[in-house]
Amino acid sequence: SNAHRIAVIAGDGIGKEVVPEGLRILETVASRFDCAFEFDHFDFASCDYYQQHGTMMPADWKARIGGHDAIFFGAVGWPETVPDHVSLWGSLIQFRREFDQYVNLRPVRLMPGVPSPLANRKPGEIDFYVVRENTEGEYSSIGGKIFPDTEREVVMQETVMTRVGVDRVLRYAFDLAQRREKKHLTSATKSNGISITMPYWDERVEAMAKAYPDIRWDKYHIDILTAHFVQHPDWFDVVVASNLFGDILSDLGPACTGTIGIAPAGNINPERRFPSLFEPVHGSAPDIAGQHIANPVGQIWSAALMLDHLGETTAAEAVVRAIEEVLARPEYRTRDLGGNANTAQCGKAIVDAL
Amino acid sequence: SNAHRIAVIAGDGIGKEVVPEGLRILETVASRFDCAFEFDHFDFASCDYYQQHGTMMPADWKARIGGHDAIFFGAVGWPETVPDHVSLWGSLIQFRREFDQYVNLRPVRLMPGVPSPLANRKPGEIDFYVVRENTEGEYSSIGGKIFPDTEREVVMQETVMTRVGVDRVLRYAFDLAQRREKKHLTSATKSNGISITMPYWDERVEAMAKAYPDIRWDKYHIDILTAHFVQHPDWFDVVVASNLFGDILSDLGPACTGTIGIAPAGNINPERRFPSLFEPVHGSAPDIAGQHIANPVGQIWSAALMLDHLGETTAAEAVVRAIEEVLARPEYRTRDLGGNANTAQCGKAIVDAL
Numbered sequence A, B: 001s002n003a004h005r006i007a008v009i010a011g012d013g014i015g016k017e018v019v020p021e022g023l024r025i026l027e028t029v030a031s032r033f034d035c036a037f038e039f040d041h042f043d044f045a046s047c048d049y050y051q052q053h054g055t056m057m058p059a060d061w062k063a064r065i066g067g068h069d070a071i072f073f074g075a076v077g078w079p080e081t082v083p084d085h086v087s088l089w090g091s092l093i094q095f096r097r098e099f100d101q102y103v104n105l106r107p108v109r110l111m112p113g114v115p116s117p118l119a120n121r122k123p124g125e126i127d128f129y130v131v132r133e134n135t136e137g138e139y140s141s142i143g144g145k146i147f148p149d150t151e152r153e154v155v156m157q158e159t160v161m162t163r164v165g166v167d168r169v170l171r172y173a174f175d176l177a178q179r180r181e182k183k184h185l186t187s188a189t190k191s192n193g194i195s196i197t198m199p200y201w202d203e204r205v206e207a208m209a210k211a212y213p214d215i216r217w218d219k220y221h222i223d224i225l226t227a228h229f230v231q232h233p234d235w236f237d238v239v240v241a242s243n244l245f246g247d248i249l250s251d252l253g254p255a256c257t258g259t260i261g262i263a264p265a266g267n268i269n270p271e272r273r274f275p276s277l278f279e280p281v282h283g284s285a286p287d288i289a290g291q292h293i294a295n296p297v298g299q300i301w302s303a304a305l306m307l308d309h310l311g312e313t314t315a316a317e318a319v320v321r322a323i324e325e326v327l328a329r330p331e332y333r334t335r336d337l338g339g340n341a342n343t344a345q346c347g348k349a350i351v352d353a354l
């Protein structure tokens, strides 16, 4: 058959509550558009699994999900029982590295009906992508400690950038900018302070830009760039950034558009040698887990990103339109957006809109 | 005499336009309060100096300004003639390192009359300090490149945290929190991603907190913390951060309160073994340099921080009040705040208010 094979991992906390809503949307898509899905559910990459097995994932995890077309992911993390750096490095970061998901793609868009903390911003004015390098850079595990437990204690950690690693994410970002109307790329740097890796990043951006003469591009140091996100979010179209800077910008961007509660992310292997992973940005949210009040929009928007990646662009656009339609109506908003709807009511409204 | 000996370095660009306004204020302070200053002007730490001498500073720079009580600094940087990493690492970063100015103190305060990009925020609601580590961390110059100009090219840079370096800035931040009404400290981390240095930072915060049982403290990962700056700036009182994270937060914070154009910074050696340096956050602003329209408030507010450091707290408070008074009146606002006043008109208004 032509069915897309999807590995479903709900993970922890509200992941278990919002993933079902995402699946409902995908089932509706299958019934309305000419496409089909096969869902395989996995219980690993969760802190429950860790408590039972002492590891976040089974030894053969790559074999078990490596053949799927995509991974539909909820959230991981339950710090009460497993420290974050254990649960995250044992799952999410593994997927990104081992499946070479070197692009983390995060749309930043002001949606109708979502109150923005910024004064006088209207839907349509803020609409850009953060393209984050997702495998190297500041997230290396190289380093250590010397003279432990003494006054001389020193801790070091390496930032690692490779030509291959930097160039491929830049190419993805320039390609994306080329498909967009504004054809504008912004590079996040800090070459005035981080004096070795960041000047290298700038060098590679400059070199790559030569191959895209029709793209208008600029760069800002990360400090002033965060200021511009708040003061001039309308300036941006495609923002490309290192792993850490992209992490920061892709929380700050959604915050400027009202909430990180609805933002989606694609962890993408553009060559499709490995499955890409789609997840909401919000995480497992232990504080509201189990109450069935979590906002499912981030998970559903992630489904749209996944559809786009799978080539189902018409369906992807329809899902985003359905989200916009529902967000515009106060009665379907969840508590985080000032409404009274619960997770299922909001999810069902989007299904109906579709 | 009891005069405070101040080394004055105007530097580049608008530094040369706003430093005179800062000095006017200090002269007014001397005439109104019981204190005196001796100003020595230096032309080094500027790109003009670099063009004449091939270095940013003379070999004996430490001897020439190391005996002063403080450095009153404008801005450095003129990328058209000298690359930023040369001008900045040859001056500002040298001062911070060699004079062991291990605290970078930056107030974030919503001032009357300054329009905030955030909706519905009023003066008084946003009023906190960013305490940034200023000598180590991500700003190390250790690292390099291997396999240059090949596909195998790899660039590495070390982040370095020492127990001494981390503990002393944390102690400063906890002490500051203790002197404030809310007694609340927030630590910026990223221990879920930056898996060696940042867990160490967290460990030291936890250890230090034990010595301050009356301080309420919390920590946030830098990604969500930037989101909270936009969505909940009223949550914060004292925010302590590593060199890079502090750099980011101390541009983002002022952006949330309207403009980085008026924000001041103190680069402080708390033990006073070396002179501390006071500068506006805005930098040399080549785009508006020479037009005499730069906003002098950042420089004047820096003078207030310097007065405070020199023990002239009454004068320091009077200067901040004078700034607030003038900002509240549209006719004295400079162009960046939507007004028509030039640099000297705004500066003179603050002198008069004082």
Ligand SMILES: CC(C)[C@H](C(=O)O)[C@@H](O)C(=O)O
Residues within 6 Å of the ligand: A192, A193, A223, B088, B247
């Ligand atoms: C100019 C640059 C090196 C500097 C820094 O990153 O420290 C500046 O941004 C600052 O915050 O003082």
Ligand SMILES: CC(C)[C@H](C(=O)O)[C@@H](O)C(=O)O
Residues within 6 Å of the ligand: A088, A247, B192, B193, B223
């Ligand atoms: C949980 C954490 C390790 C992760 C990251 O920093 O990459 C998260 O913040 C994200 O953005 O996906």
